[in-house]
Amino acid sequence: MAKTTRKRKSAPSARRRASKTGGLDESALREIALQFPDVADGTTARGIAFTARGRLLTCAAIHASAEPNSLVVRIGVEQRARLLAAYPDALYLTDHYAKHPAVLARLERLDRESLRDILGAAWLFVAEKAEGSKRSGPKRGKR
Numbered sequence: 001m002a003k004t005t006r007k008r009k010s011a012p013s014a015r016r017r018a019s020k021t022g023g024l025d026e027s028a029l030r031e032i033a034l035q036f037p038d039v040a041d042g043t044t045a046r047g048i049a050f051t052a053r054g055r056l057l058t059c060a061a062i063h064a065s066a067e068p069n070s071l072v073v074r075i076g077v078e079q080r081a082r083l084l085a086a087y088p089d090a091l092y093l094t095d096h097y098a099k100h101p102a103v104l105a106r107l108e109r110l111d112r113e114s115l116r117d118i119l120g121a122a123w124l125f126v127a128e129k130a131e132g133s134k135r136s137g138p139k140r141g142k143r
Contacts, residue, residue, distance in 0.1 A: 023108035023111075024107050024108065025107070026048050026107075029058075029115065032112060033050045036120070037123075040052075042059075053130035057073075058105075058119065061097075065094035066096075067104070069107055070106055070107070071104065075102060075103050076125045077101060079125060083117075083121060087105075091103050105118060
Protein backbone atom coordinates (compact mmCIF):
# COMPACT_ATOMS: atom_id res chain seq x y z
CA MET A 1 0.00 0.00 0.00
CA ALA A 2 1.32 3.42 -0.94
CA LYS A 3 2.03 5.81 1.84
CA THR A 4 0.27 9.15 1.48
CA THR A 5 1.88 12.25 2.80
CA ARG A 6 0.01 15.33 3.76
CA LYS A 7 1.45 18.71 3.29
CA ARG A 8 1.85 20.39 6.59
CA LYS A 9 0.38 23.84 6.70
CA SER A 10 2.88 26.46 7.67
CA ALA A 11 2.20 28.85 10.48
CA PRO A 12 0.44 32.03 9.40
CA SER A 13 2.75 34.91 8.65
CA ALA A 14 3.02 37.78 11.11
CA ARG A 15 1.13 40.02 8.70
CA ARG A 16 -1.76 37.56 8.39
CA ARG A 17 -1.81 37.04 12.15
CA ALA A 18 -1.90 40.79 12.70
CA SER A 19 -4.88 41.19 10.38
CA LYS A 20 -6.78 38.46 12.24
CA THR A 21 -6.11 40.05 15.62
CA GLY A 22 -6.85 43.57 14.46
CA GLY A 23 -3.26 44.85 14.28
CA LEU A 24 -2.26 47.02 11.35
CA ASP A 25 0.94 47.59 9.46
CA GLU A 26 2.35 50.58 7.59
CA SER A 27 0.65 49.67 4.32
CA ALA A 28 -2.76 49.72 6.04
CA LEU A 29 -1.88 53.05 7.64
CA ARG A 30 -0.93 54.45 4.24
CA GLU A 31 -4.14 53.18 2.65
CA ILE A 32 -6.35 54.74 5.37
CA ALA A 33 -4.43 58.02 5.69
CA LEU A 34 -4.52 58.71 1.95
CA GLN A 35 -8.34 58.43 1.93
CA PHE A 36 -8.62 61.83 3.64
CA PRO A 37 -8.67 64.99 1.49
CA ASP A 38 -5.40 66.82 0.90
CA VAL A 39 -3.28 64.15 2.65
CA ALA A 40 0.15 63.46 1.19
CA ASP A 41 2.69 60.77 1.94
CA GLY A 42 5.70 62.48 3.46
CA THR A 43 7.71 59.38 4.36
CA THR A 44 11.36 60.14 5.03
CA ALA A 45 14.47 58.23 6.08
CA ARG A 46 13.32 58.69 9.70
CA GLY A 47 10.09 56.79 9.06
CA ILE A 48 6.55 56.98 7.82
CA ALA A 49 4.82 60.39 7.82
CA PHE A 50 1.69 62.00 6.39
CA THR A 51 0.76 65.64 6.00
CA ALA A 52 -2.63 67.28 5.53
CA ARG A 53 -2.71 70.62 3.76
CA GLY A 54 1.02 70.92 4.28
CA ARG A 55 0.92 70.27 8.04
CA LEU A 56 1.99 67.14 9.89
CA LEU A 57 -0.88 64.70 10.47
CA THR A 58 0.98 61.63 11.74
CA CYS A 59 4.48 60.21 11.70
CA ALA A 60 6.66 57.54 13.25
CA ALA A 61 7.38 58.30 16.91
CA ILE A 62 11.14 58.58 17.11
CA HIS A 63 11.66 60.00 20.61
CA ALA A 64 13.24 57.51 23.04
CA SER A 65 10.21 57.72 25.35
CA ALA A 66 7.88 56.21 22.72
CA GLU A 67 7.37 52.47 22.41
CA PRO A 68 8.69 50.78 19.25
CA ASN A 69 6.32 50.86 16.26
CA SER A 70 4.34 53.82 17.60
CA LEU A 71 2.95 56.78 15.71
CA VAL A 72 2.63 60.38 16.79
CA VAL A 73 -0.84 61.59 15.81
CA ARG A 74 -1.53 65.33 15.99
CA ILE A 75 -4.73 66.01 17.91
CA GLY A 76 -6.20 68.76 20.07
CA VAL A 77 -6.00 68.34 23.84
CA GLU A 78 -9.80 68.02 24.22
CA GLN A 79 -10.01 65.33 21.54
CA ARG A 80 -6.94 63.60 22.97
CA ALA A 81 -8.74 62.96 26.28
CA ARG A 82 -11.71 61.48 24.42
CA LEU A 83 -9.52 59.24 22.27
CA LEU A 84 -7.37 58.06 25.19
CA ALA A 85 -10.56 57.00 27.01
CA ALA A 86 -11.98 55.30 23.89
CA TYR A 87 -8.78 53.39 22.98
CA PRO A 88 -6.86 52.82 26.26
CA ASP A 89 -4.86 49.83 24.94
CA ALA A 90 -3.89 51.45 21.65
CA LEU A 91 -3.24 55.08 22.60
CA TYR A 92 -0.91 56.49 25.25
CA LEU A 93 1.20 59.50 26.22
CA THR A 94 4.67 60.00 27.59
CA ASP A 95 5.93 63.07 29.43
CA HIS A 96 7.74 64.23 26.30
CA TYR A 97 4.62 64.17 24.11
CA ALA A 98 2.13 65.34 26.76
CA LYS A 99 3.12 68.97 26.23
CA HIS A 100 2.30 68.78 22.51
CA PRO A 101 -1.08 68.56 20.75
CA ALA A 102 -0.51 64.88 20.02
CA VAL A 103 -1.16 61.32 21.13
CA LEU A 104 0.91 58.17 20.61
CA ALA A 105 -0.65 55.17 18.88
CA ARG A 106 0.42 51.53 18.96
CA LEU A 107 -0.33 50.66 15.33
CA GLU A 108 -0.43 46.90 15.93
CA ARG A 109 -3.20 47.32 18.53
CA LEU A 110 -5.57 49.18 16.21
CA ASP A 111 -8.09 47.91 13.71
CA ARG A 112 -9.05 49.78 10.53
CA GLU A 113 -12.17 51.40 11.98
CA SER A 114 -10.33 52.66 15.06
CA LEU A 115 -7.45 54.05 13.01
CA ARG A 116 -9.92 55.76 10.67
CA ASP A 117 -11.65 57.38 13.69
CA ILE A 118 -8.35 58.57 15.18
CA LEU A 119 -6.98 59.90 11.90
CA GLY A 120 -10.33 61.55 11.15
CA ALA A 121 -10.14 63.50 14.41
CA ALA A 122 -6.51 64.36 13.65
CA TRP A 123 -7.41 65.46 10.12
CA LEU A 124 -10.08 67.84 11.46
CA PHE A 125 -7.58 69.30 13.95
CA VAL A 126 -4.84 69.76 11.35
CA ALA A 127 -7.18 71.08 8.64
CA GLU A 128 -8.62 73.62 11.08
CA LYS A 129 -5.10 74.77 11.98
CA ALA A 130 -4.16 75.05 8.30
CA GLU A 131 -7.33 77.01 7.52
CA GLY A 132 -6.75 79.34 10.47
CA SER A 133 -3.22 80.14 9.32
CA LYS A 134 -4.48 81.01 5.83
CA ARG A 135 -7.09 83.42 7.19
CA SER A 136 -4.82 85.28 9.55
CA GLY A 137 -2.05 85.77 7.02
CA PRO A 138 0.88 88.08 7.67
CA LYS A 139 0.18 91.14 9.77
CA ARG A 140 1.07 94.41 8.17
CA GLY A 141 2.06 97.49 10.05
CA LYS A 142 0.90 101.02 9.27
CA ARG A 143 3.04 103.02 6.85
